[in-house]
Amino acid sequence: MVLWRDVYVTWKELPAFLAQVLLQPFFLLFVFGKVLGSLGLTRPGYAELLFPGLLALTAVITAIQTLAFPLVAEFGWTREIEDRLLAPMPTSYVTAEKILFALMRSLVATLIMIPVGILVLGSIPWRWSGFPLFLAGLVLGALVGAGFGLIMGTFVQPQRISLVFSLVFTPLLFTGCSQYPWPSLDQLRWFQIVTACNPMTYVSEALRGALVPEVPHIRPWVCIVVLVFSVTVLISLGLRGFYRRAID
Amino acid sequence: MGPNVHLQPRVRHGRAYDFAVAAQLLPEDATSCSVEVADLVKRYPKAQVNAVDGVSFAVRAGEVFGLLGPNGAGKTTTVGMLTTRVRPTAGIARIGGVDVLQDPVAARQQLAVVPQRSNLDRSISIRDNLTFHAAYHGVPAREREERADELLDQFGLLDRAKDKPDFFSGGQSQRVMIARALMHAPRVLFLDEPTTGLDPAARLFVWDRLRELRDSDVTLILTTHDMDEAALLAGRVAIMDHGKLLALDTPDALIDSLEGEGTLELAADLPADGQVVDALAELAGVERVEPVHAAANGDAPDAREPQAFRVRLYLTGDAALLVAPAAAVLAEHGLALQDVKLGAPTLEDVFIHLTGRSLR
Numbered sequence: 001m002v003l004w005r006d007v008y009v010t011w012k013e014l015p016a017f018l019a020q021v022l023l024q025p026f027f028l029l030f031v032f033g034k035v036l037g038s039l040g041l042t043r044p045g046y047a048e049l050l051f052p053g054l055l056a057l058t059a060v061i062t063a064i065q066t067l068a069f070p071l072v073a074e075f076g077w078t079r080e081i082e083d084r085l086l087a088p089m090p091t092s093y094v095t096a097e098k099i100l101f102a103l104m105r106s107l108v109a110t111l112i113m114i115p116v117g118i119l120v121l122g123s124i125p126w127r128w129s130g131f132p133l134f135l136a137g138l139v140l141g142a143l144v145g146a147g148f149g150l151i152m153g154t155f156v157q158p159q160r161i162s163l164v165f166s167l168v169f170t171p172l173l174f175t176g177c178s179q180y181p182w183p184s185l186d187q188l189r190w191f192q193i194v195t196a197c198n199p200m201t202y203v204s205e206a207l208r209g210a211l212v213p214e215v216p217h218i219r220p221w222v223c224i225v226v227l228v229f230s231v232t233v234l235i236s237l238g239l240r241g242f243y244r245r246a247i248d
Numbered sequence: 249m250g251p252n253v254h255l256q257p258r259v260r261h262g263r264a265y266d267f268a269v270a271a272q273l274l275p276e277d278a279t280s281c282s283v284e285v286a287d288l289v290k291r292y293p294k295a296q297v298n299a300v301d302g303v304s305f306a307v308r309a310g311e312v313f314g315l316l317g318p319n320g321a322g323k324t325t326t327v328g329m330l331t332t333r334v335r336p337t338a339g340i341a342r343i344g345g346v347d348v349l350q351d352p353v354a355a356r357q358q359l360a361v362v363p364q365r366s367n368l369d370r371s372i373s374i375r376d377n378l379t380f381h382a383a384y385h386g387v388p389a390r391e392r393e394e395r396a397d398e399l400l401d402q403f404g405l406l407d408r409a410k411d412k413p414d415f416f417s418g419g420q421s422q423r424v425m426i427a428r429a430l431m432h433a434p435r436v437l438f439l440d441e442p443t444t445g446l447d448p449a450a451r452l453f454v455w456d457r458l459r460e461l462r463d464s465d466v467t468l469i470l471t472t473h474d475m476d477e478a479a480l481l482a483g484r485v486a487i488m489d490h491g492k493l494l495a496l497d498t499p500d501a502l503i504d505s506l507e508g509e510g511t512l513e514l515a516a517d518l519p520a521d522g523q524v525v526d527a528l529a530e531l532a533g534v535e536r537v538e539p540v541h542a543a544a545n546g547d548a549p550d551a552r553e554p555q556a557f558r559v560r561l562y563l564t565g566d567a568a569l570l571v572a573p574a575a576a577v578l579a580e581h582g583l584a585l586q587d588v589k590l591g592a593p594t595l596e597d598v599f600i601h602l603t604g605r606s607l608r
Contacts, residue, residue, distance in 0.1 A: 087384035
């Protein structure tokens with residue numbers, strides 16, 4: 001029922017939801033994949049390697065956006081969540097619902113990116129044999145985003161959220177290997193180390209492994225292990241933050 | 249804090265409050281209680297003192313119970329513990345016989361909360377606010393639709409059912425929140441300062457609805473710093489200050505405990521010493537004299553301005569007869585009378601008597 005409330009609100013605000021989650025990856029795809037390619041400023045094949053990266057970006061960012069801002073508002077000033085916290089169900093159900101909802105929105109947004117990609121690029125790289133890895137990467141990417149979202153939504157003071165958002169969001173966006181494959185960074189050793197610290201890198205690399213295996217990428221099993229570890233750490237931190245706000 | 253701690257009245261002024269009387273009012277049979285609190289303590293992390301410091305009381309099913317005290321007295325924290333949002337440091341809190349710490353889910357099924365500030369869901373309409381609330385509480389679909397219409401009608405909200413709560417006034421939000429709280433037919437309804445900040449008409453409307461609820465068998469726990477509201481609605485009132493329960497009884501019994509028939513409040517233009525107070529106390533018919541301090545919430549009075557003289561006389565007889573003699577006493581001490589208020593004692597006088605300060 002609590003999940004139904006969130007789905008219901010999303011459905012009623014569908015255009016806003018689509019704009020919020022699709023505008024950024026759409027423009028990145030359009031400018032880097034289409035415009036620069038048409039101008040001959042990128043090498044042929046760049047769009048193929050960019051596309052899985054943008055799916056990873058969409059998966060992670062959508063999940064963060066689903067939780068971070070709404071939670072800050074719901075705990076901070078609208079207090080909307082109180083009615084659900086006072087409902088006769090364990091508090092863990094409310095948190096589980098939030099994570100599940102972030103996962104759902106994230107998957108929907110990424111799936112919508114596929115037809116968008118076909119429209120913008122004409123064709124997208126696709127391998128059915130890579131589908132299990134593709135799905136695992138997306139789900140883990142969404143959970144990483146949900147973890148970040150829970151942490152930001154419950155630990156950050158309402159008056160600081162804009163600052164934290166710009167301080168966390170932008171670096172996360174550009175160090176997640178969505179616009180470049182990680183192994184190619186060995187020219188730029190320090191940046192390669194920085195990007196290795198961003199869990200999103202492993203989402204991008206896993207999706208490249210699934211869709212464009214001919215591009216050098218981090219081995220899928222490494223990606224999965226790192227992601228499972230990141231999800232565990234981020235989600236448990238986020239849950240701690242949630243309980244701290246839910247019960248004094 | 250062990251279970252053997254008993255209520256200790258902490259009285260700084262005047263006579264100690266008689267707790268034996270209050271104890272008799274507690275039901276012996278625990279199953280008839282809808283709310284029980286025993287030796288409840290809350291200390292927030294890093295706090296120097298307990299926000300709630302060993303509070304015990306019991307409320308019968310169907311009773312209207314007022315928790316009265318200034319801001320920071322511990323009322324909201326006490327209610328927070330009863331409603332499972334604040335974890336007690338020590339002590340027991342039960343709702344309908346269910347321990348809130350051991351089984352918060354079952355406790356929540358029986359209670360509803362109307363907070364002071366709106367926490368309505370702004371993304372959905374008023375009607376959806378009601379039906380979703382009922383759905384969270386497991387009310388079947390058809391029943392919640394019917395109840396929503398019924399309550400929207402009762403609270404005069406039918407024509408606004410499809411509006412979102414964004415632009416609702418304080419009074420309207422309050423009505424929606426009370427209607428929402430009633431959607432799952434709670435046994436205990438907590439209301440935090442239900443009419444603070446409402447205009448007089450909205451306040452009367454809310455009071456009327458609460459009186460109707462009183463006549464059904466819902467238990468109401470009302471926290472307020474409005475003495476009139478408490479006296480008007482509550483069957484029994486607990487007075488809290490500094491995390492402790494100072495007194496608990498019916499409003500009439502609390503007022504009777506002051507043993508006076510009338511009060512006379514006097515204000516003069518200048519500060520005065522104890523001699524004036526003594527002289528006033530010696531007048532015939534004066535039972536007791538208590539200085540009235542303006543500081544309501546324990547904050548320090550403005551140091552730059554000397555406080556004008558203000559006292560309240562508790563009388564055995566008619567207040568009007570004492571105005572002239574009292575004015576004469578002030579004049580003898582070189583003070584000019586600025587303000588006179590005659591009255592029968594109220595709950596506020598009980599509060600001043602117990603804590604030595606005014607609520608407002």
